[in-house]
Amino acid sequence: MQQEAFANTEDFGGPDIVAAPGRRAHPGQDAPYSQYELARAYDEMFAPDGAVRPPYAVLDSRLSTLPLEELSRRQQACEQSFLHQGITFTVYNDNRATERIIPTDLLPRIITHAEWARLEAGLTQRIVALNMFLRDIYSDGRVLKDGVVPRAMIFGSKHYRREMRGLPVPHGAYVNICGSDLIRDESGEFVVLEDNLRVPSGVSYMLANRDVARRAFPAVFRSMNVRPIEQYPLELLATLRSLAPFHEDVSIAILTPGVFNSAYFEHAFLARQMGVELVEGRDLLINDNVVYTRTTSGLKRIDVIYRRIDDDFVDPLIFREDSSLGVPGLFNAYRAGNVMIANALGTGVADDKAVYAYVPRLIRYYLSEEPILNNVETFLCREEKSLSHVLANLDKLVVKAVGESGGYGMLVGPHASQAEREEFGAKIKADPDNYIAQPTIQLSTAPTFVGNGIEARHVDLRPFILHGAETKIVPGALTRVALKRGSLVVNSSQGGGSKDTWVLS
Amino acid sequence: MLSRVADSLYWMARYIERAEHTARLLAVKLESMVEQTPDDASASWARVVEALTGDDRAVTHQDAFVITRRLAFDRDNEAALVNSLAMARDNARQVREALSNEVWENLNRLYLRLSPVTMDSIWVHSPARLFREALEEMHALEGVTYSTLSHGEGWYFLELGRHIERVQLIGRLLDAHFRAAGDAVRGPKYFDWLVLLKFCTAWEPYTKQYTASIRPQKIAEFLLFDAEFPHSICFSVDRMTEALARVAPGAPPARRAAVERLAGRLKAAVDFGQVDDLMSGGIASFIADITKQCEQIHKTLYSSYITYGAETVL
Numbered sequence: 120m121q122q123e124a125f126a127n128t129e130d131f132g133g134p135d136i137v138a139a140p141g142r143r144a145h146p147g148q149d150a151p152y153s154q155y156e157l158a159r160a161y162d163e164m165f166a167p168d169g170a171v172r173p174p175y176a177v178l179d180s181r182l183s184t185l186p187l188e189e190l191s192r193r194q195q196a197c198e199q200s201f202l203h204q205g206i207t208f209t210v211y212n213d214n215r216a217t218e219r220i221i222p223t224d225l226l227p228r229i230i231t232h233a234e235w236a237r238l239e240a241g242l243t244q245r246i247v248a249l250n251m252f253l254r255d256i257y258s259d260g261r262v263l264k265d266g267v268v269p270r271a272m273i274f275g276s277k278h279y280r281r282e283m284r285g286l287p288v289p290h291g292a293y294v295n296i297c298g299s300d301l302i303r304d305e306s307g308e309f310v311v312l313e314d315n316l317r318v319p320s321g322v323s324y325m326l327a328n329r330d331v332a333r334r335a336f337p338a339v340f341r342s343m344n345v346r347p348i349e350q351y352p353l354e355l356l357a358t359l360r361s362l363a364p365f366h367e368d369v370s371i372a373i374l375t376p377g378v379f380n381s382a383y384f385e386h387a388f389l390a391r392q393m394g395v396e397l398v399e400g401r402d403l404l405i406n407d408n409v410v411y412t413r414t415t416s417g418l419k420r421i422d423v424i425y426r427r428i429d430d431d432f433v434d435p436l437i438f439r440e441d442s443s444l445g446v447p448g449l450f451n452a453y454r455a456g457n458v459m460i461a462n463a464l465g466t467g468v469a470d471d472k473a474v475y476a477y478v479p480r481l482i483r484y485y486l487s488e489e490p491i492l493n494n495v496e497t498f499l500c501r502e503e504k505s506l507s508h509v510l511a512n513l514d515k516l517v518v519k520a521v522g523e524s525g526g527y528g529m530l531v532g533p534h535a536s537q538a539e540r541e542e543f544g545a546k547i548k549a550d551p552d553n554y555i556a557q558p559t560i561q562l563s564t565a566p567t568f569v570g571n572g573i574e575a576r577h578v579d580l581r582p583f584i585l586h587g588a589e590t591k592i593v594p595g596a597l598t599r600v601a602l603k604r605g606s607l608v609v610n611s612s613q614g615g616g617s618k619d620t621w622v623l624s
Numbered sequence: 625m626l627s628r629v630a631d632s633l634y635w636m637a638r639y640i641e642r643a644e645h646t647a648r649l650l651a652v653k654l655e656s657m658v659e660q661t662p663d664d665a666s667a668s669w670a671r672v673v674e675a676l677t678g679d680d681r682a683v684t685h686q687d688a689f690v691i692t693r694r695l696a697f698d699r700d701n702e703a704a705l706v707n708s709l710a711m712a713r714d715n716a717r718q719v720r721e722a723l724s725n726e727v728w729e730n731l732n733r734l735y736l737r738l739s740p741v742t743m744d745s746i747w748v749h750s751p752a753r754l755f756r757e758a759l760e761e762m763h764a765l766e767g768v769t770y771s772t773l774s775h776g777e778g779w780y781f782l783e784l785g786r787h788i789e790r791v792q793l794i795g796r797l798l799d800a801h802f803r804a805a806g807d808a809v810r811g812p813k814y815f816d817w818l819v820l821l822k823f824c825t826a827w828e829p830y831t832k833q834y835t836a837s838i839r840p841q842k843i844a845e846f847l848l849f850d851a852e853f854p855h856s857i858c859f860s861v862d863r864m865t866e867a868l869a870r871v872a873p874g875a876p877p878a879r880r881a882a883v884e885r886l887a888g889r890l891k892a893a894v895d896f897g898q899v900d901d902l903m904s905g906g907i908a909s910f911i912a913d914i915t916k917q918c919e920q921i922h923k924t925l926y927s928s929y930i931t932y933g934a935e936t937v938l
Contacts, residue, residue, distance in 0.1 A: 202736065203729050203732055203733055203736075204725075204728075204729065204732075205717065205720070205728065205732050377718075378714070378717050378718045383717075384720075387717075387720035387721045388720075390721035391720065391721040396626060396721075397720075397721045398626065399628065401628070402626050402627070402628050404934050406934065411934075412626055413626065413627045413628075413932075413934070414625055414626055414627060414874075415625050415626075415627055415630050415777065415871060415872035415875065415929040415930065416625075416872050416873060416874030416875045416929075417874055417875060417876070418934070
């Protein structure tokens with residue numbers, strides 16, 4: 120049905136779309152960009168003087184000939200497609216559950232070959248160093264003895280799992296699936312904002328977005344040599360298989376919290392795409408430290424579990440005893456080496472905000488290389504020089520408590536009152552170890568269809584890194600979009616959407 | 625196949641069958657009520673309500689709006705069409721990975737289409753039309769299930785759910801009609817017997833077999849014992865027996881035997897049943913017996929393949 124909605128001879132049968140090189144689109148004046156604002160942030164499509172950046176030239180020539188009503192129709196077809204596939208999350212209101220789609224924008228975000236090559240090298244370097252770090256702190260702790268990272272910061276972290284000490288993991292790979300968040304700063308350089316090393320999600324949206332964007336702009340897609348991403352499930356399967364190399368016939372399962380989890384669509388999607396079992400805690404049972412699923416024909420052994428539940432909930436015998444999502448005895452089966460779990464437990468210690476600041480040093484320490492991708496500049500209040508800088512510049516900085524997430528325990532300096540800043544300053548002085556500070560960050564902007572035109576909206580970038588016997592990064596990413604004008608918040612819970620990311624070959 | 629997945633597929637199919645049955649009864653009833661006297665229409669509505677909800681209180685045909693709303697859209701009525709669809713979809717959502725994209729999307733679209741519908745929006749013009757359209761989509765869903773899903777264990781759990789539900793639904797419908805058959809005032813008239821056939825999509829197949837002469841005994845024979853008609857009890861029992869032989873292929877022989885023994889007994893009861901023996905009031909007890917046997921099969925199916933304790937196999 121969607122195919123039909125897009126039926127358009129120009130898009131399917133016509134000649135390749137040709138770019139008008141060096142065209143100036145006059146963002147802010149000409150349709151469809153009459154409301155497009157170029158501000159302080161780096162814009163993905165337009166240079167500061169309004170010239171269309173070369174990678175966007177083909178898309179621009181298509182957009183300049185496409186009536187807005189047609190764009191609108193294609194946008195609706197995208198949304199319909201998401202709704203019918205059940206790519207939704209549930210909102211509860213008056214005991215009545217309503218389902219909403221996670222907004223998707225049909226305009227692709229484009230990344231050049233050279234940009235991607237640098238991202239790929241940088242992310243590979245980073246995941247290797249982070250895994251070496253995890254292996255180190257769960258064995259000898261060389262990095263701690265050498266004073267590179269403060270001991271108290273690691274052993275004091277609530278995500279450090281003492282149960283993991285001395286436990287070998289296949290290939291020394293603790294983090295097998297990683298979804299790092301990057302942004303492009305004002306100079307156009309990609310920097311890492313956060314490493315998500317626990318249970319990152321969003322990869323199904325990367326694939327779903329590709330599906331709709333390719334259908335919305337078939338000719339543009341064809342003429343631009345976009346690199347494919349459809350092999351992701353296969354690469355994930357290979358990564359999971361590489362964790363149990365001694366079995367001929369590896370039995371793999373995805374462990375989901377269940378249908379009420381907001382990422383359930385993704386769990387089911389990946390299980391289907393990989394052809395593996397999707398299980399809930401209640402489907403699994405442990406006997407003699409071996410993990411089984413209950414099937415109609417009897418019990419069946421499981422070798423590798425890709426778990427989509429947090430450490431805390433994996434095994435009520437070892438971690439949170441009130442958890443009904445996990446499986447009693449799973450950790451002992453894991454310790455006995457009878458089942459592999461991806462990601463390993465205890466990876467969260469390496470992605471908290473304080474360790475984040477040390478990642479460039481970790482790369483130098485373990486690999487003797489300079490980091491290819493930079494962090495957002497981060498001041499650790501535990502270091503005296505930084506502390507005085509932070510206290511003197513509270514009006515320019517964002518200060519975050521290390522252990523908190525989701526915007527709690529945070530001061531946004533430029534938006535706070537003098538009294539608030541003084542109060543927060545006192546908190547920092549009382550417990551400097553617990554705080555980091557960063558300059559206010561301008562995310563780059565990308566063209567986004569907003570119903571009556573194309574406007575600039577802030578975006579980030581979440582590529583997905585696989586790391587088992589080897590490191591694999593599928594050339595694509597989830598680009599999250601802050602759909603409200605001027606907003607920097609890309610989270611789907613707060614009005615964020617997403618769009619396809621085209622990596623050019 | 626995971627026991628939980630088998631459980632969800634089985635219930636998904638039961639709820640879809642229930643939704644389809646409800647939609648068909650409403651469509652046929654709303655289309656035919658204009659041709660009946662008020663008294664006959666009231667008696668006929670009462671049988672529909674009884675067959676669908678078990679509620680045997682008298683109703684009047686003026687209640688058609690209220691009854692339709694209750695049977696189709698009332699979220700507080702467990703048996704309502706929208707609730708059956710919602711339950712089918714909830715079960716399907718939990719086993720997305722065991723279904724084809726086409727199956728899920730058809731079911732999801734149908735649910736999204738019906739769930740916001742209000743009575744006011746359909747009643748004024750052609751209330752039956754919505755239910756006819758829903759039936760068409762359910763037939764499409766059935767076709768897509770047949771043609772896009774592997775006919776493996778999961779498919780047989782769907783078959784099992786569909787037919788165990790169908791036996792009971794058809795059973796209740798026959799019961800509601802034949803129990804009142806002797807009642808000259810409120811009992812079914814010629815037209816009601818014809819409508820009964822239409823409730824089961826049986827009108828044309830019946831006339832091919834018995835000509836257009838409508839006789840309750842022949843209707844009972846057709847809907848109970850015809851081996852080829854998909855909405856006869858005999859047909860569904862055959863499909864159940866076949867499906868039971870195909871699910872849980874690796875289960876221990878003792879468990880399989882427990883299920884297959886019950887299925888064999890049910891099949892024998894239907895294969896050797898004689899309509900002549902039943903006409904003197906025996907239909908109700910025959911249907912009660914069949915229903916009870918279905919319940920036993922359901923229980924044994926669960927204890928053998930789905931909810932068995934780990935201690936029994938380790």
